Amino acid sequence: MSTKTSGSSLGKYIAVRVALAPVFLLLLLTVLFILLRILPGDIVTASLAGRASEERIEQARQAAGVDRPITVQYVEYITDLARGDFGQPLTDPRSTSELLGDVLPATFELTIVAMLIAIPLGIVLGALSARFRDTPLDGGARLFGIVSFSLPVFWLGIQAQLIFSVWLKWLPTGNRISGRIVPVNGPTGFYVLDGILAGNTEFALTALEHLILPGATLGLVISGIFIRLVRVNMLQTLRADYVESAHARGVHERPVLFRHAFKNALVPVITIMGLQFALLLGGAILTETTFSWPGIGSKLVDFINARDYVGVQVLVTVIAMLITVTSLLIDILNGLIDPRVRY
Structure with missing residues (x-):
């Protein structure tokens, strides 16, 4: 295989992997979103029960967005992530950053x-x-x-x-x-x-x-x-x-x-x-x-112990992103060191 052909093959391999990474991440985030919302009960109420008034619980539900339709929640979740907004945990006073x-x-x-x-x-x-x-x-x-x-x-x-x-x-x-x-x-x-x-x-x-x-x-x-x-x-x-x-x-x-x-x-x-x-x-x-x-x-x-589903969502989202980026880097590294792993 000529150097030019080899370089083109490697470039195509890397381009495909880079293009697939966001798709893989979106699938992970979608599964995470669904799993957290099919849990039984109102998670916001469970996380604050006994420690907050009904008014405070309702404010937390509105802030977390769980009072809106599921499709609206999903769109807002993905849109917020695209802006770098991971959400605010219910039981931790620190900002997400x-x-x-x-x-x-x-x-x-x-x-x-x-x-x-x-x-x-x-x-x-x-x-x-x-x-x-x-x-x-x-x-x-x-x-x-x-x-x-x-x-x-x-x-x-x-x-x-x-x-x-x-x-x-x-x-x-x-x-x-x-x-x-x-x-x-x-x-x-x-x-x-x-x-x-x-x-x-x-x-x-x-x-x-x-x-x-x-x-x-x-x-x-x-x-x-x-x-x-x-x-x-x-x-x-x-x-x-x-x-x-x-x-x-x-x-x-x-x-x-x-x-x-x-x-x-x-x-x-x-x-x-x-x-x-x-x-x-x-x-x-x-x-x-x-x-x-x-x-x-x-x-x-x-x-998890506090049933803070927003906090769980924040951390698991970050974990999903770390795994996606690391997997992408591994694929690229394999393509660089092993000529067989190319198109």
Whole structure:
């Protein structure tokens, strides 16, 4: 295939993916809108019952728009989103921008740390397991992958808190920062990075200490997925014709393993890594709840418990957007690194 044809094919592939992303997002938002409105009872009344007068409840119903026909509500919902208006939660006094500015950086920070632990661990153990197939190293890596993936993340988190916080007293049990430390108002919302940028070493180290347990717990659980994926794809690649041809030509084992087998085995794994990252951005609910981490997952649980359907709608809408954008970036990345994924 010529360079010009290849470039045109890639451009068409990316254009189609970009065009499909809004359609996919609209479908997600439509399903969300329908599910939230087929719940039994008046959700606004349920969320404010016992804490507000009838007049206040009626004002809230009008503000939320649930007193209007369903078709009008849907059009207003999509129109408001197009303008960047996500709505105002009923049980949180903060504006939507302030709320998202607080919870999103916390979830992003936790997700990045978890992936920084899971990806290297999963890739290294998966590649070694495939390279030394049917050896004790292979058996140990596979066992670790199965156990880590099977363990409930909340149970593992509780055990980590018990060992490293209660017994050894090395790390804090939860929260994002110690109550005795004044938070740094930084530009990123990532406490560790903002502490470094502000030159506040105590704040950065304290934030890092609070990140270790939840990040390591989540990272260990996710690494089990990557170990199994890398191993399976590596084994398939090592049996491919071009790898056998390289061996037949006398190419040394190391170039065959890393330049050919390992590189091609990672192509499908990258897709799963990206999707897993998108899911974690949606809120690692069990991890955040276990460690009292003030991210989007724990806040979503708060809204559900309060039956604040507007708050739930706001957060789930943001999650749907994050997943859509991440999926689009994954598709584009796959097209760039794998010539087979093109039209």
